[in-house]
Amino acid sequence: MPEVVFPLDSTRSFTDQSLVGHNRWHPDIPAQVHVRPGDSFRVHAREWFDGAIRNDDSADDIRDAPLNSVHVLSGPIAVEGARPGDLLIVDILDVGPIPQEDSGPLAGQGWGYTGIFATQNGGGFLTEQFPDAYKVVWDFSGQVATSRHVPHVSFPGLVHPGLMGTAPSADLLSRWNAREGALIATDPDRVPPLALPPQPDSAILGTLSGSEFDRVAAEAARTAPPRENGGNQDIKNLSKGTRVFYPVFVDGANLSLGDLHFSQGDGEITFCGAIEMGGFIDLHVDLIRGGMDTYGVAENAIFMPGTTDPRFEQWLAFSGTSVTLDGEQRYLDSHLSYQRACLHAIDYLTTFGWTPEQAYMILGAAPIEGRLSGVVDIPNSCATVYLPTSIFDVDIRPSAAGPVRIDPGQGVPRSSF
Secondary structure: OOEEEEEOOOOOOOOOOOOOOOOOOOOOOOOEEEOOOOOOOEEEOOOOOOOOOOOOOOHHHHHHHHHHHOEEEEEEEEOOOOOOOOOEEEEEEEEEEEOOOOOOOOOOEEEEEEEEEHHOOOOOOOOOOOOOOEEEEEEEEEOOOEEOOOEEEEEEOOEEEEEEEEEEOOHHHHHHHHHHHHHOOOOOOOOOOOOOOOOOOOOEEEEOOHHHHHHHHHOOOOOOOOOOOOOOOOOOOOOOOEEEEEOOOOOOOEEEEEEEEEOOOOOOOEEEEEEEEEEEEEEEEEOOOOOOOOHHOOOOOEEOOOOOOOOOOOEEEEEEEOOOOOEEEOOOOOOOOHHHHHHHHHHHHHHHOOOOHHHHHHHHHHHOOEEEEOOOOOOOOOOEEEEEEEEEEEOOOOOOOOOOOOOOOOOOEEEOO
């Protein structure tokens, strides 16, 4: 096992550890760990809410989830000799739930969860159709996830970090805040908001304290969206065996990570849409000097996916176009067309007896595939969502006999404001 360079004790909170990570992006958050090019090492990661979500049959914790506190990230990890303009090579050697802890109160100790966020607390991809808070708890058995809240479904997880990235430079941070602030200003009272501005409340900034903490907290960017540094990309294929090339914007690169997922469908459509957990990740790092200019990788991370994906032989796919539910035509709106594809899949699964919320959770947590299938034929874009048929214990393919009716069980716990 590689050396653990960022340990976490499951009996203590994230801010009561020997090394304290962070939950904001800023170039002046000091590195907690230093490694060298060519090193392999292990990092522990806490579930993104640091234990606020419980293994029970209530969704009140999702309703009250403290969004100002996310994401709790392990790092920064400085790579010796990394300079702005380099590319940081990060190999994911292994990733999984909390080792040797298969029961306990923390997500990652043999279980994880998926949530639909209430509109007033961030919403989700389909927040207009699902405005309230719901929660599903999943149990892990080896690589397989099952849930008492979504019966007749089981699937192998594709474990991956939802969030990993390098620190921004001061200039890049300023550009983030300016462009996102301008977007917020177009509709400042929107629910959910158009973007998340810097928020000092609940900021965790590693070893910073006093006036320096206050300055950085007022400037630091929230970790919710993906940006030029990688960040919260929620790409399910960043799994074991993946190689990622991250732009370097500060000396040392200052790599950070967190938000581990046991499984996720493309898009993480319920917002808390993956199976969230804490766990570990083993990494190997190296550098390409001047790689940002050499390869034109200045505003994005690129990656080579791992080869550990679950293998499914049959899929049932649903398509959607850029027409709203009330019949309004939109021009090549791929976001809308993927929403419509997902809604079509949800409607279809309800004919078998799953509730709409159970079907929505399946799309968020299971390793479905989402694709942009047509983006050139005006005015309609076409998006598709692929469901692997083998994750269900009934045959979901259309037939002359009609859909088999399942018992939906206790259903998905709901909490409303």
